[in-house]
Amino acid sequence: MSTPATPPTKRRQQIVQTYRMAKKTDRRIGLYTLGAFVLGALLGFAVIWFLPGDGPISLALSIVGALLFGLLAAIIVFGRRAQAAAFGQMEGQKGxxxxxxxxxxxxxxxxxxxxxxxxxxxxxxxxxxxxxxxxxxxxxxxxxxxxxxxxxxxxxxxxxxxxxxxxxxxxxxxxxxxxxxxxxxxxxxxxxxxxxxxxxxxxxxxxxxxxxxxxxxxxxxxxxxxxxxxxxxx
Incomplete structure (x- = not known):
């Protein structure tokens, strides 16, 4: 008897399912999501890097900031494009x-x-x-x-x-x-x-x-x- 999937596993499955569905009508969703992550990461790194302070701690904080900003930007872009793709597929269908x-x-x-x-x-x-x-x-x-x-x-x-x-x-x-x-x-x-x-x-x-x-x-x-x-x- 298989054990129930943990919440993180369900979350990953949901994201993969959404991506595959959106990919059918939005071929560039992966490219735009990746681009949003890169731009967000660069912005996050720059914002924290130029704050007062230097040394390894400043570098570590900048890297963390880059990851957080990049992830946030990617989530926003992915969510909006996935939603637009879903509406496009549903348009004109009963229900x-x-x-x-x-x-x-x-x-x-x-x-x-x-x-x-x-x-x-x-x-x-x-x-x-x-x-x-x-x-x-x-x-x-x-x-x-x-x-x-x-x-x-x-x-x-x-x-x-x-x-x-x-x-x-x-x-x-x-x-x-x-x-x-x-x-x-x-x-x-x-x-x-x-x-x-x-x-x-x-x-x-x-x-x-x-x-x-x-x-x-x-x-x-x-x-x-x-x-x-x-x-x-x-």
Whole structure:
């Protein structure tokens, strides 16, 4: 019986998996990451080297500073390019918005596919500080009608809770996939912790009458949470 992988091992596996996935669409991700490390290391070495002091201690501190600055720069560049590559691969696929919304931090709850129609237009729901955010994917006109239907359902149960509608896409008035998380987090702060708990409890009345809906099948990156951690350098 094999022993569970240690956290550092899991972390390395996650980085390798992310790199391989990003490499499919970003051939230069390794080159840019290496370049960021070198430039960061040079900057870190120079900054500490020119501080007051000399001798072996100054040299040792400069080397440590170079490694730390270089690693930080590499993590930032790798995280951003990996995330951009993931969004590029997901663009246009059903359920891509739900995968992107998984990058939201604690204090948010994402429910994929709370609404759908025969044409496979879908609506996801996010509950967080702004209130309820309904995110639609699909044909612009059909998805707007689907969003309106879902809004009415939610207003019957939560008439005083702010409800926001967002269409994910590249059309006029739509939010691109790579900007979706940022857009959602900037919708304001209307709910506090206790309010959000009450909203989630009351939403169970709606969800209890929904048939189970599987996420659309297809090749989709599933490591978005891992990329979020890498981009933040953790």
């Amino acid at each position: 891509a918005a739900a995968s992107a919304l998984q990058m939201l931090r604690r204090g948010w709850k994402t429910d994929p596919v709370v609404g759908f129609n025969k044409q496979q237009d879908i609506v996801h729901r996010v509950v967080g500080p702004p209130g309820i955010v309904l995110v639609g994917e699909g044909h612009p006109q059909r998805v707007k009608a689907l969003l309106a239907t879902e809004r009415r359902k939610h207003e019957r149960v939560l008439p005083e809770t702010p409800i926001h509608e967002v269409v994910c896409g590249r059309g006029e008035g739509e939010v691109p996939l790579n900007k979706l998380v940022k857009h959602v987090t900037k919708l304001g702060r209307n709910l506090k912790g206790a309010d959000m708990t009450d909203v989630l409890n009351r939403l169970k009345a709606i969800d209890a009458h929904r048939p189970p809906v599987p996420m659309p099948k297809g090749p989709m990156p599933t490591n978005m949470k891992g990329m979020r951690g890498q981009q933040r350098g953790r």
